[in-house]
Amino acid sequence: MKNTLLVFGVIYGLLALTSLPELASADGCPFSTAGARRNLLAAGSPTAAPQPPLGSPAPLPASPKAAPAPSPVSSSRPTGNDVYGEGPLNYDFYAKTCPTFPDIVKRQVAAAIAADSLTPAQLLRLFFHDCFVNGCDASLLLKSTIVNLAERDHPNNFTVGKYTVIDAIKTELETACPDIVSCADILAAAAAEAVEQAGGPHIDLAYGRRDGLDSFAPAAKTNLPGSTLQVGGLLQNFQNVGLNLTDVVVLSGGHTIGQARCSTFADRFGPTTTSPFLDTAFGQALETYCTDGNTVGIDRRMTLDANTTTAFDNGYFRSLVLGRGVLTSDDVLRSDTRTKDLVTLFANDQSAFFTAFKESMAKMGRISVLTGTMGQVRKQCWVRNSIDTAVTPQANTDFAPQSLNFCKPADCPTAPSCSGSQQ
Numbered sequence: 001m002k003n004t005l006l007v008f009g010v011i012y013g014l015l016a017l018t019s020l021p022e023l024a025s026a027d028g029c030p031f032s033t034a035g036a037r038r039n040l041l042a043a044g045s046p047t048a049a050p051q052p053p054l055g056s057p058a059p060l061p062a063s064p065k066a067a068p069a070p071s072p073v074s075s076s077r078p079t080g081n082d083v084y085g086e087g088p089l090n091y092d093f094y095a096k097t098c099p100t101f102p103d104i105v106k107r108q109v110a111a112a113i114a115a116d117s118l119t120p121a122q123l124l125r126l127f128f129h130d131c132f133v134n135g136c137d138a139s140l141l142l143k144s145t146i147v148n149l150a151e152r153d154h155p156n157n158f159t160v161g162k163y164t165v166i167d168a169i170k171t172e173l174e175t176a177c178p179d180i181v182s183c184a185d186i187l188a189a190a191a192a193e194a195v196e197q198a199g200g201p202h203i204d205l206a207y208g209r210r211d212g213l214d215s216f217a218p219a220a221k222t223n224l225p226g227s228t229l230q231v232g233g234l235l236q237n238f239q240n241v242g243l244n245l246t247d248v249v250v251l252s253g254g255h256t257i258g259q260a261r262c263s264t265f266a267d268r269f270g271p272t273t274t275s276p277f278l279d280t281a282f283g284q285a286l287e288t289y290c291t292d293g294n295t296v297g298i299d300r301r302m303t304l305d306a307n308t309t310t311a312f313d314n315g316y317f318r319s320l321v322l323g324r325g326v327l328t329s330d331d332v333l334r335s336d337t338r339t340k341d342l343v344t345l346f347a348n349d350q351s352a353f354f355t356a357f358k359e360s361m362a363k364m365g366r367i368s369v370l371t372g373t374m375g376q377v378r379k380q381c382w383v384r385n386s387i388d389t390a391v392t393p394q395a396n397t398d399f400a401p402q403s404l405n406f407c408k409p410a411d412c413p414t415a416p417s418c419s420g421s422q423q
C-alpha cells in the first residue's frame with residue numbers, strides 16, 4: 001500500500017512538473033504556491049489530471065471531445081419587446097447602437113473554445129451564478145474592494161471561471177461601440193453563444209440589461225443551490241428567483257457540459273451495500289478515482305455527464321436514467337416522483353430538451369434585471385464606473401482594486417500583474 005502511494009506520488013509529481021510553465025506564470029503573486037496549486041486544478045486542460053482506471057462500467061471521466069458543429073442559426077428570430085418586471089428587454093436592443101455585438105460575441109467565444117474546450121461550461125455557469133445572486137446584473141463580475149468582499153470571492157464562486165472571455169468581449173465592444181453594451185448583456189449573450197457552439201440549440205435572448213452597482217459575497221452563499229439538496233430544496237431555491245420545478249430539471253441539463261470537483265459529491269461515497277448510486281459500479285469507480293486523488297491532496301475533477309464533457313446534448317439525462325448522476329442534486333431528479341418523468345422524456349427526446357432549455361434560459365436571463373436608467377453600463381466589467389453612482393449605504397466606497405499588485409490565489413492564473421481581469 002505504502003509503495004502504491006509512493007508510485008502515485010512520483011507519477012503525480014511528474015505530471016505536476018509538466019505544468020511548470022503554467023505555474024511559472026504565477027510568479028509575482030504573493031500567494032504563488034496556493035495559486036499555482038489552484039491553477040493546476042483549474043487549468044483548462046483537464047487531461048493533465050491523472051485519469052481513473054478505464055475498463056470500469058462507465059468510462060470515467062469522459063475526455064473532452066471536440067464539440068459538434070454549431071446548429072444552424074434560426075432564420076426567423078423574434079423581434080420587439082420581451083416585457084418583464086420594471087422594464088422591457090428587447091430583441092433588437094443593440095440593432096442600431098451596436099450591430100456588431102452578436103458577431104463580436106460569436107468570434108470571441110469561438111476563439112476561447114479553440115483555446116479551451118471547457119469554455120462553454122464555464123460561460124454557462126458564469127451566467128447562472130450571476131443571475132441567481134441579485135439578478136442578471138453582472139454583479140458577479142465586480143471585484144472585491146478594500147471595504148467589500150464581492151460575490152466572486154465567495155467560496156461558491158471559487159471554481160467559476162472565464163471572466164477573461166467576458167473582458168475580451170467587453171474590450172472589443174468598447175472600441176466598436178463605446179458605453180453601449182452592458183456586462184450583464186455580455187454574460188447573457190456569451191452563455192447563449194457558448195451553448196450553441198457546444199452543439200446545443202440557438203437561443204434567442206432579449207437584451208437591455210444594465211449593470212448593477214453592488215456585489216456582496218454573502219449573497220452568493222444564500223442564493224446558490226447546494227449540490228446536496230433534494231428536489232424540495234432545489235425547488236425552493238429556484239422559486240426564490242421566480243423559477244419553477246420544470247426549470248429545475250431543464251436548467252440542470254446545463255450539466256451536460258462541464259465538470260465537478262470530487263469534493264462536491266464526496267458525501268455520496270461509502271460501502272457499495274448502502275451506495276446512493278443506482279449504478280453502484282459507477283459510484284465505486286467515482287470513489288476510486290476521487291480517493292486516489294486525495295492521497296496527494298488533489299480535488300480531482302469529474303465530468304458531470306458520463307457520456308460527453310463538452311457536447312451540449314441530452315447525454316446528461318441519459319446518464320441520469322442509468323443511475324450515473326454525479327451530484328446528489330442531479331441524481332434526485334431521476335428518483336423523485338415530481339421530476340423523473342421529465343428526466344425520462346429528455347433522455348429519450350433531445351429536441352424536447354432543447355426546446356425547453358431555450359425557454360428556461362430566457363426565463364433565467366430575466367431574473368431581477370435592471371433596465372432603463374437603473375444601474376449603469378460599466379466601462380470595464382470588473383469595476384463600477386464612478387463613485388458618483390453609489391446608491392446604498394453598504395455600497396462599495398472604493399471602486400479600485402485594493403492595490404495593483406493585490407492578488408489572492410484565484411487571481412494567480414493571470415499573474416504576474418495580478419491586476420485587471422482574472423480567469
Ligand code: HEM
Nearest residue numbers: 121124125128159225226227251254258259260261264329
Ligand atoms: C440545480 C441546482 C444546481 C446545483 C446544485 C449545481 C451545482 C453544481 C456544482 C457543485 C458544480 C461543480 C462545481 C465545481 O466543482 O467546480 C456545477 C458545475 C456546473 N454547473 Fe451547476 N448546479 C446547479 C444548476 C446549474 C444551472 C441552472 C446551470 C446552468 C444552466 C449549471 C451549469 C453548470 C455547469 C455548466 C457546470 C460545469 C462548470 C465547469 O465545468 O467549470 N448548473 N454545478
